[in-house]
Amino acid sequence: MPKIIGGSLEQHREQTRRRVFDALSTLLGQRSFDALSMADLAAEAGIGRTAIYNHFADKDAVVVAFASAETDRYLARLDSALERADGPADAMRIYVTEHMDSSEEFHFGFGPELYGMLSRESVAEIREHVVAVESVLRGIIDDGVAAGVFTVDDVTSTMSLVHSCLATRRVAPGAVVTFVLRALGT
Template sequence: MPRITGETLEQHRASLRQRVFEAFADLMGERSFDAITMAAIAQRADLGRTAIYHHFRDKEAVMVAFASHETERYLDQLRAALAGAEEPDEQLRVYLRHQLAAGEQFHMGLGAQVYGHLSREARLAIREHVVAVEDVLRGILTAGRAAGVFTIDDLDGTMSLIHACLSPRHLPPRTIETFVLRAVGAAG
């Protein structure tokens, strides 16, 4: 009989999922998605080789659950950071700073090299999480445009361009922040 950790079955499952997510993240840092096996995840998470299948049907399910978990953590931190910002330009600054500072922690480069190995269903599930983050930016830009703080003709295009500006990690954050704020018509 497997040993239950935690005071309740719910705590046990949460602890086990956290161990699996940590193991998965570690393995993604070491090798490509296609080189990761469920046995490797289980071993790294200190689970029996077959026990992991009681919680995840395959590594794609691990990936989707991991993406969901990380997005929720990220959104919680982003919303907390935005809580003190009242004006749209201030909110955009906070959003940009948070994306730049926390981006390395949360985004492991789960791009085309991973998505090509996932089913359409898994790609759509992960996309839902990306949309949740985009919705925060959409709200900031919409409020700023309504208040006359931002000059934005194409909201979706502006969002794409802002996120593209957040990609070059070699630029100083202040340079990116100033550029984006000027691009939307706010004082940099």
């Protein structure tokens, strides 16, 4: 009988999943996704080679579950921060700052190389999580336009441009906030 980690079966499952996610992050820093096996993930996570299949069907399932967990954690943090927003411009400031401040803590994307190796179904599942984050930004922009605070002709293009600004790593968050707010006509 395998040893249960944590005080309950639920805690065991969560801790095991977290260990596998940490292993995935570590191993992807060392080699490509196609060079990883489920046995590699299990060994790095410190769990049995067959036990990993009690939690994940395959490598794609690990990536999808990891993306889901990261998105859920990020959205919880973002929602909490946005509760203190005083209007759309402040909400945009918080959105940009939170995204940039948390880029080291959260994995916002694995890159096109990894996505190209996943099944279409897995990519579609991951896309659902991206849409959840995008819906927060869309809501902020829509609120700003409705309040007359933002001048936006095309919300979808504006969302892409805002997210492009957030991809930079060499610019101070304050400079990005100022740029985005000016671009929105604030």
